[in-house]
Amino acid sequence: xxxxxxxxxxxxxxxxxxxxxxxxxxxxxxxxxxxxxxxxxxxxxxxxxxxxxxxxxxxxxxxxxxxxxxxxxxxxxxxxxxxxxxxxxxxxxxxxxxx
Amino acid sequence: xxxxxxxxxxxxxxxxxxxxxxxxxxxxxxxxxxxxxxxxxxxxxxxxxxxxxxxxxxxxxxxxxxxxxxxxxxxxxxxxxxxxxxxxxxxxxxxxxxxxxxxxxxxxxxxxxxxxxxxxxxxxxxxxxxxxxxxxxxxxxxxxxxxxxxxxxxxxxxxxxxxxxxxxxxxxxxxxxxxxxxxxxxxxxxxxxxxxxxxxxxxxxxxxxxxxxxxxxxxxxxxxxxxxxxxxxxxxxxxxxxxxxxxxxxxxxxxxxxxxxxxxxxxxxxxxxxxxxxxxxxxxxxxxxxxxxxxxxxxxxxxxxxxxxxxxxxxxxxxxxxxxxxxxxxxxxxxxxxxxxxxxxxxxxxxxxxxxxxxxxxxxxxxxxxxxxxxxxxxxxxxxxxxxxxxxxxxxxxxxxxxxxxxxxxxxxxxxxxxxxxxxxxxxxxxxxxxxxxxxxxxxxxxxxxxxxxxxxxxxxxxxx
Numbered sequence: 001x002x003x004x005x006x007x008x009x010x011x012x013x014x015x016x017x018x019x020x021x022x023x024x025x026x027x028x029x030x031x032x033x034x035x036x037x038x039x040x041x042x043x044x045x046x047x048x049x050x051x052x053x054x055x056x057x058x059x060x061x062x063x064x065x066x067x068x069x070x071x072x073x074x075x076x077x078x079x080x081x082x083x084x085x086x087x088x089x090x091x092x093x094x095x096x097x098x099x
Numbered sequence: 100x101x102x103x104x105x106x107x108x109x110x111x112x113x114x115x116x117x118x119x120x121x122x123x124x125x126x127x128x129x130x131x132x133x134x135x136x137x138x139x140x141x142x143x144x145x146x147x148x149x150x151x152x153x154x155x156x157x158x159x160x161x162x163x164x165x166x167x168x169x170x171x172x173x174x175x176x177x178x179x180x181x182x183x184x185x186x187x188x189x190x191x192x193x194x195x196x197x198x199x200x201x202x203x204x205x206x207x208x209x210x211x212x213x214x215x216x217x218x219x220x221x222x223x224x225x226x227x228x229x230x231x232x233x234x235x236x237x238x239x240x241x242x243x244x245x246x247x248x249x250x251x252x253x254x255x256x257x258x259x260x261x262x263x264x265x266x267x268x269x270x271x272x273x274x275x276x277x278x279x280x281x282x283x284x285x286x287x288x289x290x291x292x293x294x295x296x297x298x299x300x301x302x303x304x305x306x307x308x309x310x311x312x313x314x315x316x317x318x319x320x321x322x323x324x325x326x327x328x329x330x331x332x333x334x335x336x337x338x339x340x341x342x343x344x345x346x347x348x349x350x351x352x353x354x355x356x357x358x359x360x361x362x363x364x365x366x367x368x369x370x371x372x373x374x375x376x377x378x379x380x381x382x383x384x385x386x387x388x389x390x391x392x393x394x395x396x397x398x399x400x401x402x403x404x405x406x407x408x409x410x411x412x413x414x415x416x417x418x419x420x421x422x423x424x425x426x427x428x429x430x431x432x433x434x435x436x437x438x439x440x441x442x443x444x445x446x447x448x449x450x451x452x453x454x455x456x457x458x459x460x461x462x463x464x465x466x467x468x469x470x471x472x473x474x475x476x477x478x479x480x481x482x483x484x485x486x487x488x489x490x491x492x493x494x495x496x497x498x499x500x501x502x503x504x505x506x507x508x509x510x511x512x513x514x515x516x517x518x519x520x521x522x523x524x525x526x527x528x529x530x531x532x533x534x535x536x537x538x539x540x541x542x543x544x545x546x547x548x549x550x551x552x553x554x555x556x557x558x559x560x561x562x563x564x
Contacts, residue, residue, distance in 0.1 A: 001229065001249055001347050005270055007155060008244020026243065028152070033243040041347075042228035047504075048475040054228035056472070058235035059145055060138055061216045061357065063505035064226075064472060074505070074541070081140050081181075 002036055016086040025082045032058060032065040032077035035088065043067050043077055044091040066091045102197050104177060107205040108134045110418050111193060112176070112411075113184050113360060114212035116144020117167065117404045118396025121411030122210045122418075124170035125433075129424045133174065134204060136182040136195055142168055144214055145234065146404045148241035156270045157241065167408060185540040187211075187364040189389050194538065201546045208391050208418040211361055212411055215354040215397035218376070218457070219514045220255060221464040224326025225350060226472055229334050233263045233351035246272045249346030252336055254324055256281040257353040257455045258305065264312040276343050277318045278336065280352065282458040289453035299447025300405075322461065325468075352457045356398045359509060362535035365389050370528035373452045374401055375462060376513055377532045383438070385414035393417065402441075402448055409441035463518040470518060471511040473504020478518060485522040492516050492533035505541060508533045 004026070011026040018035060025034030032055040035043055042052035043065050055065035058078045065077040070087050073095040077088070112122045115137035123135050143150030147164035172178075179197060186194030191209045195202055217232045224230065233253060239245040246267065251274045253260055264274055296302060321338025326348055329335050334345045355376035358368060366387035368377040378400045385393040395414040396407030413434050420430040464470035464478030476499045484498040492508070492515045495501050501515050502508030508515075512533040520527045 001247065002239065002245040003248040005154060005156075005244040005246060011244075028149075029243050033239055033245060036239065037243070037245055046475060047473075051226075052228050053226060054231065056231050056235060057217065057510075058231070058238040059216070061506065061509045062472065066505065079138065 001039060001041055004037060014082050014084050016082060016084070016088055018088050019090065023088075029082040030058075030078050031067060031069060031075075031080045031082050031086065031088055034082045035067070035077065042090070045093055047094040050093055101179065102200055102202045103134055103136075103179065103195055103204045105132065105134075105204070108132045108207070109422050110134070110208045110210065110415075111136065111191075111204065111206040112210045112212060113137075113193075114144065114214060114396070114398070115139065115142035115178075115180070116146060116212060116214050116396060116407065117164070118212035118214070118398070118407040118411035118414075119144070119210075120164075120167045120171040121408035122212060122395055122415040123174045123176050123411075124167060125412040125415035126176070126419065127170070127174035129419055131419070131422060131424060133176040134206070135171075135176040135178045136184060137178075137180050138183050140181050142171070142178070142180070145238065148238050149243075154241070154244055154270070157266060183540050183542075184360060185538040185542045187360055187392075187537065187539070189365045189392070191364065191389075191391050194542070196540070196542055196546060199546060201542060201550050203550065206391075208421060209364075209393070210385070210411070210414045210418060211364075211392065211394045211398055212396045212407075213357050213360045213398045214407075215401055216357045216509060217351060218353045218355045218462070219510050220350045220352045220457075220461075221468045221470055221478065221514050222324055222326065222350070223465060223468045224328075224334070226469050226475075227326060227328055227334060229346065230326055230348045230350065233260055233349045234354075236347075236349050237263050237266065240266060240270070246270055247274075247347050247349065248272065250275040250333075250344060251347045251349065252276045252278060252343055252345040253349050253351070254278045254280065254336065255351040256457060257351055258451060259354070260351045261308055261312055263349070263351075264316055265308045268311060268315055274316050275345070277312070277316050278324055278338060278343075279318055279320050280322050280324065280457070280461065281320075281455060282322060282461070285454050285456060289450050292450035292453055295446040296450035299443060301444075301447040301451065322458070323465075352461065353455055354397065354401055355513065356400060357509070358398070358532070359507065359535040359539045361387060361392075361394050361398065362532070363537045363539045364392050366392060366394065368532050370526070371400065373449065373456075375456060375517075375527075383413075384417035385410055386417065391421075401452075402445055406441050406444040406448075409437045409444075412437050413441070459517065459521060462514065463521055464514050470514045471499070471501040471504065473506050473510070474500040476501050476511075481515065481518050482522050485519050489519070490523070491519060491530045495519065502533045507535060507539065
């Protein structure tokens with residue numbers, strides 16, 4: 001659904017995990033961009049109907065790209081710069097209350 | 100990432116797009132304490148995303164932004180990227196969050212340059228994965244060099260739709276289809292604004308762009324598209340006279356001011372009939388209804404990047420005068436050419452507004468479409484709540500929670516107001532805006548609790564000196 005232009009492909013590789021699987025992004029990626037670049041269009045299941053939803057605005061206003069990043073739920077994946085070793089997972093439904 | 104270094108500043112500029120860069124640039128050499136915060140990781144705003152390392156195919160469009168950025172850097176402001184303003188109080192005190200820690204800062208003057216967001220396009224299926232905004236796709240291209248691939252269908256109306264199609268062509272990609280939803284009759288209505296447009300710098304730019312895109316991409320017309328998933332995977336978009344399969348669908352029907360920050364500060368808004376959105380009330384200097392708070396750029400009404408830069412500079416001159424750094428005569432002399440330059444760009448705007456304005460039925464949620472993406476409220480549910488007595492967007496919260504999800508109404512507010520207005524037979528002006536309250540961005544209680552406190556804060560809570 002997205003391909004990276006060659007001049008962006010040559011940017012430094014950032015390793016991370018998506019849903020527990022090893023993955024690679026590039027320097028300058030937001031988490032949402034890195035996930036979309038993997039061909040994953042859905043980043044979460046919604047809080048109400050639990051249906052798949054993907055990033056929508058990519059500029060921090062729609063809150064549709066909420067993901068669990070390094071164990072912290074409800075993070076705006078389009079606003080979080082990808083960092084080496086990040087653990088990125090889909091947000092499934094609403095954030096669970098603390099035990 | 101660092102927090103603001105001080106507790107108080109002469110001026111705080113929020114946003115680093117053209118208006119924010121212009122405002123900061125104008126303050127160079129004035130000796131004020133200046134905090135410049137921006138939510139994005141690098142300056143430029145949405146128009147100049149990826150300004151630090153532009154793609155070669157798009158580099159030409161960044162020249163003006165690069166020049167402006169170096170002028171802004173010369174002001175030696177305390178620049179904080181990745182900084183979210185989650186609270187603005189009329190005082191004016193701002194809650195600023197950076198990297199999970201927060202601080203309150205006081206400002207003698209504030210310039211809000213928080214720009215625009217895309218107008219909601221509440222058609223059936225707009226919440227499906229694989230459907231996103233044209234602006235979002237443009238961000239991925241500019242900042243990450245990611246180009247939409249497969250069968251890409253662009254749907255909607257407005258200059259950005261055509262610009263992005265041209266940018267896809269420039270990097271060797273090609274939309275499969277453009278579905279132009281511009282209402283029939285807009286061209287006729289726009290005609291009376293044509294003289295202003297012809298005299299503005301928009302003309303040459305726009306015509307060349309349209310020609311390039313129309314030569315390379317099939318264009319169909321339809322005013323009420325609907326999207327559904329295909330059982331075999333992918334998406335199907337259908338309109339009055341046709342349908343098309345797609346891997347990625349990009350929606351756009353114009354941009355509107357991002358008014359949440361201004362609203363949180365208590366600034367008055369007014370309904371703009373020409374742009375069909377709420378716009379903060381400002382004077383020629385950008386001053387809002389709240390003393391000390393100015394609004395510059397598209398956040399004060401959509402006028403485009405060039406006008407935004409001038410607006411930022413003009414608001415900064417007024418701030419410098421209010422701070423006693425320049426006298427009124429100096430302010431007026433420096434502002435005169437800026438006001439004239441801005442007027443040239445504004446002259447072309449009425450034509451573009453009229454030409455690309457979605458019609459009311461395209462701005463309201465169809466019964467079967469989602470109106471509020473966060474709380475998953477349909478157009479049908481919205482209309483039923485109105486029949487049950489919800490009079491406006493703020494009452495509606497109690498019925499359906501529209502505007503109470505994580506986006507705080509940024510995506511649904513206009514849809515909700517216009518749908519209620521239509522259902523009640525009133526104008527959106529009579530219904531009024533959805534109220535935005537502090538905090539205007541989610542912030543954890545832990546982060547608020549961990550903010551540094553002064554002796555005065557403790558005394559205020561304990562109720563003794």
